[in-house]
Amino acid sequence: MIINNVACIGVGTIGHSWATLFAVKGCNVSIYDVNIEVSQNSLKNIKASAAFLAEMGLIERKVAETAPDKIRITEDLSECVAKADYIQESTFESYDVKQKVFLEIDRINSDAIIASSTSGLLMSKIQKNAAKPERCIVAHPWNPPLLLRLVELVPGETTSQQTIRKTYEFMKDLGKIPVIVKREIPGFIGNRLQAALWREALSIIENGIATVEDVDRVICAGPGARWAIMGPFLTFHLGGGPGGIEYLIDNIQQSMSEWYNSMDDWKSIPYHAARKAIEEVKQLPKTKEKTFKELTEWRDKKLVKVLRIQEDSNHEDGPVAQHG
Numbered sequence: 015m016i017i018n019n020v021a022c023i024g025v026g027t028i029g030h031s032w033a034t035l036f037a038v039k040g041c042n043v044s045i046y047d048v049n050i051e052v053s054q055n056s057l058k059n060i061k062a063s064a065a066f067l068a069e070m071g072l073i074e075r076k077v078a079e080t081a082p083d084k085i086r087i088t089e090d091l092s093e094c095v096a097k098a099d100y101i102q103e104s105t106f107e108s109y110d111v112k113q114k115v116f117l118e119i120d121r122i123n124s125d126a127i128i129a130s131s132t133s134g135l136l137m138s139k140i141q142k143n144a145a146k147p148e149r150c151i152v153a154h155p156w157n158p159p160l161l162l163r164l165v166e167l168v169p170g171e172t173t174s175q176q177t178i179r180k181t182y183e184f185m186k187d188l189g190k191i192p193v194i195v196k197r198e199i200p201g202f203i204g205n206r207l208q209a210a211l212w213r214e215a216l217s218i219i220e221n222g223i224a225t226v227e228d229v230d231r232v233i234c235a236g237p238g239a240r241w242a243i244m245g246p247f248l249t250f251h252l253g254g255g256p257g258g259i260e261y262l263i264d265n266i267q268q269s270m271s272e273w274y275n276s277m278d279d280w281k282s283i284p285y286h287a288a289r290k291a292i293e294e295v296k297q298l299p300k301t302k303e304k305t306f307k308e309l310t311e312w313r314d315k316k317l318v319k320v321l322r323i324q325e326d327s328n329h330e331d332g333p334v335a336q337h338g
């Protein structure tokens with residue numbers, strides 16, 4: 015490990031999952047959350063997540079048992095970051111909140127890398143007033159960071175090459191698959207793609223073309239099953255038969271123009287579409303039958319199976335290897 019001492023600022027959904035990963039990989043992890051109840055609860059969540067990894071055979075039982083000893087919870091931000099070499103910020107998705115946290119860290123620790131979990135904010139804006147902006151970078155995980163290996167590294171205008179390199183190496187040490195985004199853009203890569211798909215999903219609901227349940231079914235039974243092992247480009251290459259992607263583009267582009275021309279191009283989510291989606295999601299059999307906790311446990315067990323299949327299809331870079 016090129017980094018041993020990590021601080022996690024904000025330990026909600028994403029932060030506590032990061033903290034578990036850092037701890038099971040052997041790092042000393044200090045935790046701070048502005049909400050004391052959340053930080054106190056995080057230890058229970060971290061123990062449960064580590065036990066889950068052991069139950070799934072992803073880590074040794076002994077590692078799960080000792081991981082909580084690596085965690086130190088503090089109610090003082092200064093104490094949390096003072097000795098850290100790497101700081102993972104996972105607070106609210108707001109420039110205001112993140113800029114203030116970065117400035118507070120500046121006053122106490124001047125050497126550590128500060129990485130933000132932001133889903134799509136620009137590092138150039140977050141690091142704008144920082145004393146040492148060169149040490150600030152986006153390290154955007156996918157939920158749950160404990161299982162999904164992708165991390166998008168997005169430097170801001172003043173992030174140094176050294177910060178990019180060291181963060182990349184640390185992520186590799188953790189078993190992650192880091193992808194460096196070449197040019198900073200809101201939403202980075204994964205969330206831009208996700209947002210494009212979700213706009214059309216909402217439009218389909220709003221226009222009465224299908225239900226929420228059927229849109230989810232279409233994704234899981236169709237494209238989603240393929241996306242677990244290959245991205246959209248390789249998928250289309252195979253869709254073209256022996257003529258590959260060239261044949262496919264030649265043959266589908268006219269038809270696809272008609273699809274594009276009939277699509278909504280909303281720039282924000284219309285209120286009515288959002289309400290409709292929320293109401294229908296609440297009525298899904300799974301959300302009615304299971305509590306939120308049961309649903310996340312169900313998702314994580316299924317995800318481990320998917321990750322194992324991915325590992326089989328690409329042995330060296332297999333996602334389960336994050337814990338191997």
Ligand SMILES: NC(=O)c1ccc[n+]([C@@H]2O[C@H](COP(=O)([O-])OP(=O)(O)OC[C@H]3O[C@@H](n4cnc5c(N)ncnc54)[C@H](O)[C@@H]3O)[C@@H](O)[C@H]2O)c1
Nearest residue numbers: 024026027028047048049052104105106107131132133157
């Ligand atoms: N939820 C996801 O699927 C997901 C995925 C990838 C990245 N992210 C990003 O990760 C970050 C955290 O998201 P989340 O889903 O964990 O949110 P969350 O609301 O579950 O957790 C955020 C935590 O930050 C704490 N917090 C807020 N201000 C703080 C401050 N000034 N100092 C210390 N703690 C503070 C809150 O008390 C809360 O516990 C966001 O930037 C989000 O966009 C979320």
